[in-house]
Amino acid sequence: MSQVRLDRFLANAGLGTRSQVKELLRAGLVEVNGARAKRPEEKIDPDRDRIFCRGEEIIREESVCYMLNKPAGFLSATEDRYQPVVLDLLEEKERKGLFPVGRLDIDTEGLLLLTNDGALAHGLLSPRHHVDKTYRARVAGLVNEEDCRLFAGGLDIGEKKRTMPAFLRVLSVTEGETGPISETEITIQEGKFHQVKRMFAAVGKQVIYLKRTAMGGLLLDETLQKGEYRKLTREETERLRQYAGK
Numbered sequence: 001m002s003q004v005r006l007d008r009f010l011a012n013a014g015l016g017t018r019s020q021v022k023e024l025l026r027a028g029l030v031e032v033n034g035a036r037a038k039r040p041e042e043k044i045d046p047d048r049d050r051i052f053c054r055g056e057e058i059i060r061e062e063s064v065c066y067m068l069n070k071p072a073g074f075l076s077a078t079e080d081r082y083q084p085v086v087l088d089l090l091e092e093k094e095r096k097g098l099f100p101v102g103r104l105d106i107d108t109e110g111l112l113l114l115t116n117d118g119a120l121a122h123g124l125l126s127p128r129h130h131v132d133k134t135y136r137a138r139v140a141g142l143v144n145e146e147d148c149r150l151f152a153g154g155l156d157i158g159e160k161k162r163t164m165p166a167f168l169r170v171l172s173v174t175e176g177e178t179g180p181i182s183e184t185e186i187t188i189q190e191g192k193f194h195q196v197k198r199m200f201a202a203v204g205k206q207v208i209y210l211k212r213t214a215m216g217g218l219l220l221d222e223t224l225q226k227g228e229y230r231k232l233t234r235e236e237t238e239r240l241r242q243y244a245g246k
């Protein structure tokens with residue numbers, strides 16, 4: 001395993017949030033190979049270095065990653081006081097330490113990864129790693145070649161920077177009750193809040209259904225019914241790690 005930041009390692013091991021872990025470091029309660037560690041950004045190798053907190057050795061949990069076919073109606077979060085969250089879909093014994101890799105909106109369906117591996121999640125979410133995320137988007141109105149060209153050039157969605165180039169293609173157009181409906185496929189390499197919906201809004205169109213079908217070289221397993229999940233195979237995990245640079 002490659003090196004990871006000490007604060008991330010400790011947080012992943014369940015010792016608290018990143019800021020709680022920083023407190024532990026400040027209080028001098030953490031040792032790396034027998035020496036007191038104070039710097040949250042210190043790099044450690046979990047396979048070689050021995051980390052103790054309050055005199056107890058911290059053993060790294062085995063990294064696990066699940067793919068979930070997220071149904072609408074669930075928040076991409078570990079807990080919420082008011083609404084069901086994606087972790088509720090997992091059996092209780094499998095939930096420990098897991099969190100969603102990024103977010104899908106509550107009404108978005110499809111491929112959501114759940115892991116206990118902070119470094120893997122971070123690598124997949126970093127815009128620097130250009131991890132492809134592909135969505136099926138059903139859009140009210142006629143999506144045309146000009147829209148595809150605009151998406152490819154990057155759009156102003158009200159952020160400081162324009163979006164990175166996105167690949168958009170139209171799969172089919174049908175006549176709905178109130179006008180045409182376009183079935184499209186879009187691939188983006190970022191994950192800004194409501195990004196796909198905001199990109200279509202920027203060209204004057206509204207997304208009426210959204211489903212993620214692929215992420216980081218991994219396709220949604222279509223044998224998974226909505227709400228079902230499975231562990232990634234070793235080969236799938238390796239592929240993800242390559243995308244994530246981990």
Ligand code: URA
Pocket residue numbers: 103104105106108193194195196197198210
């Ligand atoms: N873009 C969106 O607008 N929503 C999602 O859930 C994912 C990408």
